[in-house]
Amino acid sequence: MSYATARQALAERIRYVPDFPAEGVVFEDLTPVLADGEALKVIVDELAEAVKRMGAEMIGGLDARGFLLGSAVAYKLGIGVLAIRKKGKLPPPVFSAEYELEYGSAALEVPGSGVDLEGRKIALVDDVLATGGTLCAARSLLEQVGANVVGNALVLEVQGLGGREKLEDLPLVVLNNGDIA
Template sequence: MSKHAAIESEDVAAERSTRAAEMVDQLTRWRDDFPTPGVRFADLTPVFADAEGFRAVVDCLAGCAPDADLVAGIDARGFLLGAGVAATLGTGVLAVRKAGKLPPPVINREYSLEYGTAALEIPADGVDLRGRRILLLDDVLATGGTLAAAAGLFHQAGAEVVAAAVVLELTFLNGRDRQGDYPLTSIVRI
């Protein structure tokens, strides 16, 4: 699929989404009490390490915004997804980094976590983001702070988030409620 591909049928899109969800369900490795007691960690590493699983996920995510002109992946697993989706769409990719990982000047946005605060950054120069149509990607949507903060960075830079997508959404944490008016796709919702 490229960003110049013809519009596909709903049946083809549904089939692609179903295949990706099956692969994620089959390959995700779950670990209880990691990284802290009471947390159940969804490790997507086996999904990304499997050629068929990774391709299914990338194709599904690329279908979320075939008209995007830049893909942004959130630190760190979003980098893997972003690169694959950007290559599929024929666009560039931008890494949304954790604070302190990019040289200045940067645009910085702090956000709340269940256990404190964190911050994300994108370059303030070197990449003109004004008017760009962004597909924003992350691996997991939990409480929603990370994805919302990243979207805020692009808004601040003058870009438009045309869609956001994640591999896995933990619906019981209500992270979707913190998102903007852009379409949000989850391959698997738990």
Template sequence: MTSREGAERRLGELLLSRVRDVADYPKPGIVFKDITPLLADPEAFSALIEALAAIAEERGATKIVGLEARGFILGAPVALRAGIGFIPVRKAGKLPGATLAQRYDLEYGSAEIEIHAEDLSSDDRVLIVDDVLATGGTAEAAVGLVRRTGARLAGLAVLMELGFLPGRERVLAALGDTPYQALITV
């Protein structure tokens, strides 16, 4: 094992040790992955932000796009740490001014997300940041939104991938050759 692999393994263990399983939330049969204990631990939270900022720097990102809502909690400090801008992707109707919108399908129904039309340009390289990749619908829609702005994608990075759900295949198809990275997979 290389020193980088060892460091990645230790980071994964630290992060995973701070994620709490909450049974039957938000409905019976679901085991919710609660990241609030990780956010409350300055060592783990700092390590997470450093790891995501390193990904942004390695990929030459000029902007971080954070997905509502926990992607905001992670994306804003990552952008600050990397010395680049932060752009929120919000639920429809939450941003003032001109927006671009993207609808996407959920397990039951659909949803829509928006970004300010002027926040990204063709000069930008964007790293999309979120907390959890589950079914991949929101991430796939965000990839579409970023591309519609004319910006180039530097990648998609998430804290945690739920490997038992089909999100990876969905986002890999949307990303094409653009890199995807999950810090931990459960």
């Protein structure tokens, strides 16, 4: 099937799972979307267009689905991708930033050597915007190492969790909302 927009692909291919991961929550599963070549193509195309308008020269893909999407966007644009990993997944040396989650804390890491991030314009790419904590931590981490985060590009947004408000000072594109950078 061919999709005119990412919003159409998402509307037709997302699998809704009630009461997961907790009672009262409806999980929006992107697996069927990513497994559909036409849906994946339109999503990557729209993310790439948003990132291009942000002026990015590198993608920061957040662990783990941001790796998939970010890599595809970077390939389409002919730019590099940086995997922003969860703590403990990279060999030392690393730069690390801790952040709070609704159920505890976590940390993100990037390589401490081998990749020059000083002054690089990086767009963050991920699958879902919820509270915004992970994106804020990724931005903080990249800014600590001298990079310039130029925007955020995501596929889905969970409404009512305040994530958008934490990211208002940068361009933000969320495909299921029809945002434009």
